[in-house]
Amino acid sequence: MEKMEFTNNWFAQNARDIWDGLFKTEKPRKILEIGSYEGASVCHLIKTLGNEYPLEIHCVDTWEGGIEHKKGGFVDSDMSEVEARFLNNTRIAISQAAHPVELVLHKGYSDLQLAKLLAEGKAEYFDFVYVDGSHQAPDVLVDAVLSFKLTRVRGVLGFDDYLWSEPLPYGHDPIRCPKIAVDSFVNIYCRKLHVMPGGRRQLYTRKTAS
Numbered sequence: 001m002e003k004m005e006f007t008n009n010w011f012a013q014n015a016r017d018i019w020d021g022l023f024k025t026e027k028p029r030k031i032l033e034i035g036s037y038e039g040a041s042v043c044h045l046i047k048t049l050g051n052e053y054p055l056e057i058h059c060v061d062t063w064e065g066g067i068e069h070k071k072g073g074f075v076d077s078d079m080s081e082v083e084a085r086f087l088n089n090t091r092i093a094i095s096q097a098a099h100p101v102e103l104v105l106h107k108g109y110s111d112l113q114l115a116k117l118l119a120e121g122k123a124e125y126f127d128f129v130y131v132d133g134s135h136q137a138p139d140v141l142v143d144a145v146l147s148f149k150l151t152r153v154r155g156v157l158g159f160d161d162y163l164w165s166e167p168l169p170y171g172h173d174p175i176r177c178p179k180i181a182v183d184s185f186v187n188i189y190c191r192k193l194h195v196m197p198g199g200r201r202q203l204y205t206r207k208t209a210s
């Protein structure tokens with residue numbers, strides 16, 4: 001059997017247990033992920049939910065890495081190899097799934113790609129949206145607002161790395177972290193969403209109104 005290849009355990013550390021709990025009751029069929037890297041999170045969705053029913057999964061990524069993935073950065077990755085592993089890993093996962101999986105790739109910066117999805121008529125289309133792209137607060141804020149529009153009412157919008165911060169020589173920089181953006185979004189949209197319990201290093205919301 002062909003083997004998938006992953007070079008880190010970010011997904012297993014942060015999200016896997018939460019998703020396994022969440023998807024006992026939530027049964028998303030139309031899924032959007034912002035930030036896919038080698039496909040660990042998407043392959044988990046395919047291996048679990050793709051064995052229960054057909055899926056449509058959209059992945060948005062530049063496959064250029066965030067600031068922390070650049071040469072000499074916090075995580076030094078060759079992003080063309082990362083993209084090749086994403087393509088191979090998802091191909092293997094789809095070939096092994098019991099049900100058909102439609103995987104749609106949107107390669108580019110998330111602000112433009114999410115706006116394009118909205119322009120194509122996908123407002124309130126997705127059952128589950130997972131934001132795990134840029135970790136810079138201004139980018140996360142844009143991802144949050146556009147993702148909210150793309151999530152259906154009663155759907156779930158989740159954020160990875162809510163408490164993430166970069167080890168910088170000058171200490172903690174809140175503008176280079178997701179938290180300030182996620183907090184601002186959740187506060188401003190408080191009449192249109194609920195914060196779901198049990199996220200720990202992640203934060204999940206349920207959209208309650210358009």
Ligand SMILES: C[S@@+](CC[C@H](N)C(=O)[O-])C[C@H]1O[C@@H](n2cnc3c(N)ncnc32)[C@H](O)[C@@H]1O
Binds near residue numbers: 038039040042065108
């Ligand atoms: C932390 S990784 C995603 C990890 C993946 N969800 C997993 O669980 O294995 C973040 C990804 O976001 C992408 N990214 C960073 N900034 C982006 C942006 N502004 N637009 C689109 N993708 C971006 C990077 O290329 C990288 O692949």
